[in-house]
Amino acid sequence: MTLALENIVKAFKKDVVLDGVSLSVDQGETLVLFGPSGAGKTVLLRLIAGVIEPDQGTITIQGRDMNGVEPEDRGIGMAFQNFALFPHMDATDNIAAPLTARNMSKSGITETVGKIARMLKIEHVLHHKPKELSNGQKQRTALARALAGEPDILLLDDPLRNVDAKLRFEMRLELPRLLKEQNATVIYVTQDYKEAMALGDRIAVMSASGIEQTGTPSDIYLAPANIEIARLFGDPVINLLDVTLTQGAGGVQFTLSGVPVTVDAGYAEMVGRACTVGIRPEAIRFVEEGTAGAIPLVIETETPLNEKTVTLGLTQNGREIMVSRPAGRPGPAQGMGFVTIDATHIHLFDRATGNRVAPTQAAKTQGAA
Incomplete structure (x- = not known):
């Protein structure tokens, strides 16, 4: 019916x-x-x-x-x-x-x-x-x-x-x-x-x-x-960070703790514009110091939640980052930690409207060439 x-x-x-x-x-x-x-x-x-x-x-x-x-x-x-x-x-x-x-x-x-x-x-x-x-x-x-x-x-x-x-x-x-x-x-x-x-x-x-x-x-x-829908779906809540995209040697990127994070080439039209980047906590992974692209975090607290462990860390500029990992997977509970971000799971939002920005296919193709 x-x-x-x-x-x-x-x-x-x-x-x-x-x-x-x-x-x-x-x-x-x-x-x-x-x-x-x-x-x-x-x-x-x-x-x-x-x-x-x-x-x-x-x-x-x-x-x-x-x-x-x-x-x-x-x-x-x-x-x-x-x-x-x-x-x-x-x-x-x-x-x-x-x-x-x-x-x-x-x-x-x-x-x-x-x-x-x-x-x-x-x-x-x-x-x-x-x-x-x-x-x-x-x-x-x-x-x-x-x-x-x-x-x-x-x-x-x-x-x-x-x-x-x-x-x-x-x-x-x-x-x-x-x-x-x-x-x-x-x-x-x-x-x-x-x-x-x-x-x-x-x-x-x-x-x-x-x-x-x-x-x-x-x-x-x-x-x-x-952004509001991104906040509503997910536990822990999505990380939302105000950034400005730049065009670097590695492509379109933003920086966290002074480390460049490369995003989809389809976001090229957003270079120089005020954006909010959304990163799901499960898209962030703890790695060893010295790993390529590793971003340093100061670990504030760690919370075990049965099937997962949630860690709160701070970037060098004091911005909070939530990291979620399966229970049993190793990660620092205090002191300094290092993470990498799965760029394929990054969301970009226009800071003025709050609406999600989809990467353009044309720019993707150019980036691949």
């Missing part, structure tokens, strides 16, 4: 929440809406569900204009942050509500409810009413109800927000499999970038200005549209 939004505008009094938002989602695709609180993610879901109507623009499902179509006639399943559970029903009956409405057999209902409850680890509270459930259990019950109905379109508004860290991690693995089995068209809202990367076939990054970038998780991480 395909879903398309075109030039959606929604305001509440004088507060314009969505201004000309357009996006489309294909059959069986999971699109994650990612962004800070107040970006309009939940409002967008409510518009698609038909709970509220857009001031301008069109919403189509399978090519059919949804203007005036009631929520119950849109073939949509929803799990919103406010749970919306039936207070007089226990968890089993809440989950089974869409199945009961379809007159599914009792044995079919029992099997379906049990399967989803086990996946969400709420089978032990199936006979509890909402007032007896924790917020996390209520949220999982609402999610289970949305999944049980196997709708054509599924709207999930941060459904794992109140879930503990262990279960949240497990659900990042289990939920994509279940969604693919159902072949539903899914729009999933989250403020957790790891969740967005794990669950989304594509991610639409939203801000108060609208949709900033749409792409696959790899697109977003490897080619962020601007």
Whole structure:
């Protein structure tokens, strides 16, 4: 079931929440809406569900204009942050509500409810009413109800927000499999970038200005549209350093601790202009003193984080650099250290606009010649 939004505008009094938002989602695709609180993610879901109507623009499902179509006639399943559970029903009956409405057999209902409850680890509270459930259990019950109905379109508004860290991690693995089995068209809202990367076939990054970038998780991480998106994706956060590119003997470069770092020749048009260079901590590697291109750092602190170790160092000019390496890989914990940078993973941003600058193909070709 395909879903398309075109030039959606929604305001509440004088507060314009969505201004000309357009996006489309294909059959069986999971699109994650990612962004800070107040970006309009939940409002967008409510518009698609038909709970509220857009001031301008069109919403189509399978090519059919949804203007005036009631929520119950849109073939949509929803799990919103406010749970919306039936207070007089226990968890089993809440989950089974869409199945009961379809007159599914009792044995079919029992099997379906049990399967989803086990996946969400709420089978032990199936006979509890909402007032007896924790917020996390209520949220999982609402999610289970949305999944049980196997709708054509599924709207999930941060459904794992109140879930503990262990279960949240497990659900990042289990939920994509279940969604693919159902072949539903899914729009999933989250403020957790790891969740967005794990669950989304594509991610639409939203801000108060609208949709900033749409792409696959790899697109977003490897080619962020601007500095803000680069900051949002990654742990530890990307290193951002103000530099001015120069044309040296080795090509287009900038310097750190007096050591030239050569970047893609396609950045030649940015020579002499104020830029911000973005370097992912995992693109920096500790090396022995004397290694070609080694940049000296004064090691400030080292933090082991189970699967990786994060080191904070200072350049000769006092600029902070974060270095991430797999746990067990050697590196200095104090004193002086030396690093090299994988130039293929360097991002360049225009300092005036904050937008990412892509290297030009023409300059690359000339550089190769």
